[in-house]
Amino acid sequence: MDRLREIAASFVAPGPTGVAIRDSLKCLTGQDQRVLRLVGGLLGSLASRDLKARCATRLYHDTDQWAQRKRALTGQSSSRWAGSITKATHDQWALARRGQLAYIQNLQADIDMIARRLSLPVGVKGSKGSPGGYRSRQEWFAKSRRLHLLQDRLQRERADREAGRVRVVRGGRKLLRNRHNIQTAQLTEAKWRMRWEAERWFLQADGESGKRYGNETIRVSPDGEVSIKLPAPLAGLANAPHGRYVLACRIGFRHRGQQWADRVQTNRAVAYRIHFDVGRDRWYLTASWQIPPVRTIPLDAVRSGGLIGVDTNADHLAAWRLDAHGNPVGEPRRFDYHLSGSAPHRDAQVRHALICLLHWAKRHRLAIAIEDLDFTTEKTREKRGRRKRFRQLVSSMPVGRLRSRLVSMAAELGIAIVAVDPAYTSRWGAQHWQRPLTTRTRKTTRHDAAAVAIGRRALGCPIRRRTQPPPPHRSDVVGHRTVQAASDIPGREETRPRIPGPQRRSVGAGRGAKAGDQCAHNRSGHTAERESWHQDSLPLSP
Template sequence: MRAIAAPFAVAAPGGARIRDRLRVTPGEAEVLRLIGDHLGRLQRTDLALRVGVGRVKAGENRRAERKKKLTAGSSSRWAGAMTRASENQYQLSLRCLYDERASLGRAARAIEIRLAVPCGERKGKARGYAYQGERWAKQRRLAMLRTRLARVDARIESGRPGIVVGGRRLARVRHSLADAGLTEAQWRQRWEAARLFLTADGESGAPYGNYTISVDPSEGGVAIVLPEPLRHLANAPRGRYRLTCAVGFPHRREEWLDRVTANRAVRYDVVHDPARDRWYLDASWATETALLPTPEELRALGGRLLGVDLNADHLAAYVLDPQGNPIGAPLTIPLDLTGPASQRDGRLRAAISRLLRTAREHGCAGIAIENLGFGDARAIGRETMGRGRRGKTFRRTVAGIPTAKFRERLRSMAFHAGLVVLAVDPAYTSVWGERYWKTPLQQQNQKNQQTTVTRHHGASVAIARRALGHRVRRRPGVTAHDRRIVTRRATGQAAPTPRACGTASPPRTASTPLPGGKTRPRRSDQLALFPTSKTVREVTGPSPARLATVRPTPANNAKNGSS
């Protein structure tokens, strides 16, 4: 069994992005296309120059020289935005190459380990392939992986990643339009819309936080500085083009107003959706880094926690008290992610909103989730996730779980709801949840005939207990309710509270850990009162258990004649 990593608090979002629709006229839409096409060509030229420079230090990327060339065909601020976008795209592509190299290396090593074992045999944890045909196919697969790995290494060494402005996936769709259900004209519209460049960086101290694309907070008017070759289209002073429509940014409007009225930097992006033929304006800005409580500080507060287990078609959740006891009934939230991408995102947000409502209703201080990435699983594939029809189904299920999207949406929405997201190690949560928690939870909810407890609900309990610092395993009697004690303590997780001298300890219950590995109470385990000088009781009988319960005091020693 591998070591379990410590839980940690997921970082708060470092920025904000809001969107509002631009209801432009056909003439204004044509002007926006002209601006985006012109700036897009300049930005792609600058990106090619940046790739040609290669992997160098930040001060040696010749940005000042490239910006000077771009300023002649646009403006100084447009040129700064284009060089910044080129640098970000280049660094992102390099990181993707590093990730691809690591992924190919993991897959190749997994096959090499299995090829080192003869067919049908096992050496330690490594198992050979079932028959020679599969082994031969894996040898071919290994050769292909090594070829791809060598190609990626060469790109990294040369510092020239392959970048497709507009998206490699959309570029490949051009060769299979019938399968994608698109005509050539529809594909061309999407391709041109993806290659537009209408991004203006914010500038603190500039009017309303941005000089290139400015939005008046009182009227909502939008004005864009035209590039030098398109200044003849200006309908406002100083080479600007003012749109007739207005924007209001209803979502998080107060935050946006606080920034633009104080002339703080706000970045604007004009985006075109060719499928709906709509134009949008996105506003984004950086936020101050929030200091979130650590898991230890959250445990010290004594708040409840909502454990969530993410699955392909639903979310399983359970509320736990600070001692690690499940409270109430299990929660199952359907998660249907079929259909268009816009609908999938909306359904995911609706599921997360329901989770947040449940957490607030039960007074939870945070939400516990698994630190899932599935990077190794997707890279290695059938070498570790099974073969045949069953393994293929499982791999497809893993590929369909929106881990990254769920994590980003949850941390952002939970932060604004005042909740902390704790990520735990996902090792053995489903296995131990089914083994130790599924049956007791079903017995606890047996009065409600409509409640069905699954292994995923047990996994959610295991996740929350791990975030609280408790053991995942349980002892008999944890989830039951006593007639006198409504809620029992968790199995050995609560810290013992020291009692004052002269008081009796509470009676031990089945859930209280006893020394020596005992799990049931015994009469001799009941501690007696601490003897004092006024109340000294004679201990009759040679019972060692009762003698051990009397703490010697000076008065008691004097009475017995001992020193």
């Protein structure tokens, strides 16, 4: 029997700590685009140089070296541009370190899985949750070679991490590799060069409270006027006092525009980023700021009125409403999304499904229970063996993006999100709820039953159904109960002791060990009948 892992406690997910909004810069003149390209190219070259200096210091970086890097950039740009560049490059280096650690953990997981399967005989079937041995000697030999390759790769990565060495590409490694496969990426050299330069531009500045409109480097007034503080080498392009360049267009944020205007009018910090989308040939401005964390509602208060259990799948969200006692109410709901096409299209599909779910929850004034999924270890190549389609299915699920968007969107509507442990929800939901909830007019799917299991776990109820009423008598005519008493409760129902003799159907009359005993045929006087067995009463489990 497989040992079940410990189920983590449910908790109310904390709200977001930041806000980001975006709008396009329309009606830019040729001179505006020229200035933005020059400023982005100059600051991008400085950012590349600073990133190289930051990677060279490795783990021996301190505040003095940070100040030295900033002084080296200040003369070629400005003090505020230099501060934004040094902070961005340090964050990029830290991100590369976290990615390096995650890669090492994935390599170790692959090595452990291959070593385990190599230790098993060829052709041995696996048990629940773990694959067995390899199917053939050829596959076993190929995996043994791959094991040595992964071990060498893991040794190099660990040596790099101990030395503080990271490998970072400004502009993205994927785009860099596309340069050697332009035809496969369906790009021309000119288009690739334009996209490569646009990704390496640097046009972002952190906000500063107390300064005019919350940012001195990229300033946006409440009426939408955008002005940029030009670096020292490009000060001759200024069209406004104090070395600033004012764009000809004006911007107005439709989403959270009033919140942004309130911060700008009170001179609170707002960070801005200007970037160019090569595919759409448009310039965009992104504004972001920090918000105080949303006060978390106690879990008991969330459970008081029931909630909605949601099961996350690769192409839809399965949801079912539950009352405070864990009973399904109404009909199950399904919110579809198609993860195909471009990244903006996939993101729009996820947002549309979440909006429909949140509007349904707001209409009934209920919280939402969702699995605290993390497929970091599930995406490894060796986890599922030859099940390539299943690995692609797991990898395609937008777990991180869906969770972050759901939390941020629910916080705006005042809806609490309860995260539960995803262990065994699909299996136990299908076992205990799929068949009872299926009727002639409703076909309950496995995902619908999993949504019920997720909701019951968030409510603190067991996934199994409630105990049936006690039978009118102690015989087994009425059948067994759905929930048995715990093993430590005295007087619980146990297995009946086996009494040998002709009473058992397995031993016929006149046969067995007592076939020659004439006393055994006397039912009223036999000693075995005098030793009657009595079953104690069965207490109901709580």
